[in-house]
Amino acid sequence: MLQSLSSYRIFYTVAKTQNISKAAKELYISQPAISKSIQKLEESLGCELFRRSSRGVLLTEEGELLFTHVSSAFETLTLGEDKLKNSLELGVGHLxxxxxxxxxxxxxxxxxxxxxxxxxxxxxxxxxxxxxxxxxxxxxxxxxxxxxxxxxxxxxxxxxxxxxIEDIFVATEAYLNVLNARGISSDAILQHSTLMLLDKHNMTRQYIDDYLQENKIETRDLIEVSTMDLLIDFAKTNLGVACVIRQFVQNELANKELLEIPLGFPIHKRxxxxxxxxxxxxxxxxxxxxxxxxxxxxxx
CATH class of the missing domain: 3.40.190.10 (Periplasmic binding protein-like II)
Known part of the structure; x- marks a missing residue:
């Protein structure tokens, strides 16, 4: 673009009002400043943009061509401003x-x-x-x-x-009864049960792996799943012992659909x-x- 946006704003306003005096009032600048800006624009573009008349100024053929594109540009800018203003007033945004x-x-x-x-x-x-x-x-x-x-x-x-949140191990009473019938004591449940954990990409799984390692708990059978909901559902169907978050199984613990496995060393809250x-x-x-x-x- 050969000229600044302000030069085209002056040209646009003069063309719209067809009067330098009215354009000066609308833009809050002096008439000589407007005349000088139009003169520089004409010199830069190499053509005459306005013809003076008894009532003001009129666009030349070249001025009409330029005005078509300049008016389209300023209408687009005005539309953008209006949309932005409306967006701010309504609180439109994205998160x-x-x-x-x-x-x-x-x-x-x-x-x-x-x-x-x-x-x-x-x-x-x-x-x-x-x-x-x-x-x-x-x-x-x-x-x-x-x-x-x-x-x-x-x-x-x-x-x-x-x-x-607090991680705990849970299972159904039926599953724990099976372990008890095999002679497995309560402090050895994790080592001798089918243990169900989130997959290794999950931070909760990494936290539980650290807990098991620190307390020297070696697991035998392991089922890995991608969501906590699946762990809870699998535990309810007697598939094994699931590591879940206490806050998310409050109802199951309250109605004894699931029972919490006692731990010798509690898992720290997160x-x-x-x-x-x-x-x-x-x-x-x-x-x-x-x-x-x-x-x-x-x-x-």
Whole structure:
């Protein structure tokens, strides 16, 4: 583009008003400044754009051709400004959240239910994946925020704890009766049962593997699954002992559909929270979500 946007704004306004005096008032600049700008534009383009008349100025044939394209450009800019203004007034935006399928179902949904009521014009995208994958996508700026277990290294992250979770081992009474009939004592259940765990890509699995190794618990039969829901369902069907999160089997424990396996060494609780990069300025949508979850109390 040979000329600045301001030169074309002056040309556009003069052509629209057909009067330099009116254009000066509309643009809040002096008439000589407008005349000088038009003169420079004509010299730069190598043609006359306006003809003076008794009532003001009229576009030449060349001016008409230029005005067709300039007016289209400024109408597009005006439309963009109007849409942006409307977007800001309505709170339109987009938020991309990374979360495991387990945390999505049991922890994220209550937040989203209230957040979308308050901000209905913010579009939410959910990327269901492991905590490790969410951390990678945060690093690569592919998601705005993740609901994850507290990572060991969080130098580039702002992490806000929203809940504590506790891992436990559970099985049905029928399955435990089978083990008891085989003469397996309660303190040896993990070593002699079919143990059901999340797959190795999951941070929960890595945490449990560390627990088993630290306490020198060697497992024999192992079933790996991809979701916590499958672990719970498999445990209910007497397939073995499942490692699950206590908060997600409260009903099953209360009605004794599942029983907790006593452990000689308890598994330490873990923190779950929202994390986003501290090296980037949050978008307006992310700022609203951060403010929301910092003041949100599930169940209230």
């Amino acid at each position: 991309k959240i990374g979360v495991s399928s387990t945390l999505c179902k049991y922890m994220l949904l209550p937040y989203l239910k209230d957040f979308t009521k308050r901000y209905p014009h913010i579009n939410i995208s959910i990327v269901c994946q492991s905590t490790n994958e969410s951390l990678q996508m945060l690093e690569e700026n592919k998601i705005d925020i993740g609901l994850i277990a507290r990572p060991e290294n969080q130098k580039t992250l702002n992490f806000s704890n929203v809940a504590e 923190e779950i929270g929202f994390a986003y990069k501290n090296t980037l300025k949050p978008s307006k949508s992310l700022e609203l979500f951060i403010d929301f979850y910092q003041n949100f109390h599930p169940g209230e």
